[in-house]
Amino acid sequence: MSEPSSFSFRVGARLSGGRHGRAGVIATPHGEIATPAFVPVGTKATVKSVLPETMREMGAQALLANAYHLYLQPGADIVDEAGGLGAFMNWAGPTFTDSGGFQVMSLGVGFKKVLAMEAVDVRSDQVIAAGKERLATVDDDGVTFRSHLDGSRHRFTPEVSMGIQHQLGADIMFAFDELTTLMNTRGYQEESLERTRRWAQRCLDEHERLTAARAHRPYQALFGVIQGAQYEDLRRKACRDLEQLRGAAGTGFDGYGIGGALEKHNLGTIVGWCCDELPEHKPRHMLGISEPEDIFVAVENGADTFDCVNPSRVARNAAIYVDEGRFNINTSRFRRDFTPIDENCDCYTCANYTRAYLHHLFKAKEMLSATLCTIHNERYTIRLVDRIRESIEGGYFDEFKAEALGRWQGRIKAPTS
Numbered sequence: 001m002s003e004p005s006s007f008s009f010r011v012g013a014r015l016s017g018g019r020h021g022r023a024g025v026i027a028t029p030h031g032e033i034a035t036p037a038f039v040p041v042g043t044k045a046t047v048k049s050v051l052p053e054t055m056r057e058m059g060a061q062a063l064l065a066n067a068y069h070l071y072l073q074p075g076a077d078i079v080d081e082a083g084g085l086g087a088f089m090n091w092a093g094p095t096f097t098d099s100g101g102f103q104v105m106s107l108g109v110g111f112k113k114v115l116a117m118e119a120v121d122v123r124s125d126q127v128i129a130a131g132k133e134r135l136a137t138v139d140d141d142g143v144t145f146r147s148h149l150d151g152s153r154h155r156f157t158p159e160v161s162m163g164i165q166h167q168l169g170a171d172i173m174f175a176f177d178e179l180t181t182l183m184n185t186r187g188y189q190e191e192s193l194e195r196t197r198r199w200a201q202r203c204l205d206e207h208e209r210l211t212a213a214r215a216h217r218p219y220q221a222l223f224g225v226i227q228g229a230q231y232e233d234l235r236r237k238a239c240r241d242l243e244q245l246r247g248a249a250g251t252g253f254d255g256y257g258i259g260g261a262l263e264k265h266n267l268g269t270i271v272g273w274c275c276d277e278l279p280e281h282k283p284r285h286m287l288g289i290s291e292p293e294d295i296f297v298a299v300e301n302g303a304d305t306f307d308c309v310n311p312s313r314v315a316r317n318a319a320i321y322v323d324e325g326r327f328n329i330n331t332s333r334f335r336r337d338f339t340p341i342d343e344n345c346d347c348y349t350c351a352n353y354t355r356a357y358l359h360h361l362f363k364a365k366e367m368l369s370a371t372l373c374t375i376h377n378e379r380y381t382i383r384l385v386d387r388i389r390e391s392i393e394g395g396y397f398d399e400f401k402a403e404a405l406g407r408w409q410g411r412i413k414a415p416t417s
């Protein structure tokens with residue numbers, strides 16, 4: 001039997017100058033995560049094309065899977081029967097699941113495809129491209145949506161999301177929240193934030209009930225999700241409101257996710273507002289970032305962990321991350337380039353393969369192209385965040401940031417660009 005105390009967070013070194021950035025350690029029933037940490041995404045309980053053992057060898061400390069996808073296929077009950085997400089996918093370390101909220105409201109609605117992009121300057125709550133059907137509808141109780149697989153109708157509520165996530169059995173789960181966009185009106189953002197607060201209370205209540213009912217399983221931590229788009233008062237209010245919430249037996253959130261609509265240039269400011277308000281002793285997860293600039297800014301302003309699907313997604317399209325930026329390995333100048341992707345990288349791919357070989361694999365549409373490039377990009381991102389953590393612990397974060405971003409932003413010219 002596991003007690004709630006099997007989840008903890010301790011803060012280590014901090015950045016100077018009153019900044020919120022820090023190093024720390026999250027302890028879960030499946031092991032510890034030294035923070036800041038990058039959490040690779042295995043959407044459907046697999047990091048596409050890479051073995052879990054390889055993810056472990058390259059230093060991944062935890063993996064994140066998506067509740068929406070696993071609910072539709074194979075079904076959360078099957079993952080539960082298998083002994084939970086980690087056992088099902090042969091990953092012994094810590095796991096995260098998201099709530100499914102982002103997917104039901106973005107995949108379901110098809111935000112990127114359905115939203116009329118020409119209307120980007122118009123603040124509206126019903127911006128849908130001509131000829132497209134809105135596939136998800138939000139009401140005060142939950143969200144009704146259609147599966148992207150077969151069009152079948154489904155409904156997520158806070159209770160449904162908690163039930164799915166308890167069955168998936170990840171060490172860290174997220175409360176079910178409403179995703180808004182920067183195009184929503186201020187009035188809608190306020191209304192949505194209040195709905196997310198009420199849903200957060202329902203998530204805590206259901207989480208408390210399920211934790212008691214499933215006491216034979218390892219403790220699962222629940223993170224509240226901070227919304228509020230680009231509005232300082234809404235972000236701050238969301239943090240204070242969620243930190244005050246308790247279930248009937250006194251359960252509060254174990255940590256927080258910073259989510260929702262934000263623009264790149266606002267990222268640090270928004271994370272900073274949230275971390276002004278959130279308690280020091282609880283971990284903070286930043287949802288969906290992986291670009292080096294974004295990671296530095298988020299860490300400096302107080303984020304402890306991040307997840308993003310990009311390092312593996314772009315790898316399958318031949319895009320490679322190196323310290324000097326991103327380049328495509330499938331362009332013809334690499335046909336006879338017999339050097340590694342990145343001479344400074346310690347990954348399996350860079351130790352054993354050349355740019356010419358990877359170029360060939362992509363041109364020949366060989367499956368190994370995805371595996372080798374994903375290994376490099378995931379290792380690159382994990383190692384970058386590891387180096388950031390070491391720089392915080394060693395007291396040289398600012399120097400490391402200036403050097404790394406100088407390279408990334410091209411002040412030091414990439415040999416391959």
Ligand SMILES: [Zn+2]
Binds near residue numbers: 347
């Ligand atoms: Zn590499």
